[in-house]
Amino acid sequence: METQTAVASTATLENAIYISDKAKQKVLSLMEESGVADDASYFLRVGVVGGGCSGLSYKMDFDNEVKPMDQVFEDKGVKIVTDLKSFLYLVNTELEFSDGLNGKGFFFNNPNASRSCGCGESFAV
Template sequence: MLFVGDSAKERIKEIEQKDQLTKDHFVRVSVTSGGCSGLSYQMDFDNQPRPDDQVFEDNGVKIVTDLKSFLYLCNTTLEFSGGLEGKGFYFNNPNASRTCGCGESFSV
């Protein structure tokens, strides 16, 4: 399962309204090779389902990932932090054994 924190839900809803995204859009998250720690998070809005998609809905937000990425993201919560020192969207990933200083990459 993938989870969406309250702060991330609020920010996603703001973006959907601002960008006039339809109900067909969802949040796509994935893991790619790269970054300081070896693996990096990717997040975007999408409306094109793929055959290997794993689909979850939490806190009123539809979140989709491919099967390979799900192996790294299982039980991860998407969060959002704003303000002067906020880091935007970030992933609270219990599977990560190490993360870099910027929080955008990790290793398992």
């Protein structure tokens, strides 16, 4: 059975997952540190899992295996992959990175979240 995966360029697509310039630089830096930057098969996998104080939590990792039903996007030259169930929560979300005094790290600017917790790591819809 052949699996088809859609690869979308956000230049012409709505309903995608996006990445800010600052987050892109941090992701590329972390890929370099992890030793996967030179392997073009690696990409950023984002997802949503149950848990956290608001009910749902974000997860991120580097991966090199696209699974059936994965949604594949590319924004600013970064390949972003998510499973279909997570995509329903992440549609039109932008991954951002902050290194300011009020908190350092990745965060998701998610228009689908009806509320989020103070730590910014979990949300509800």
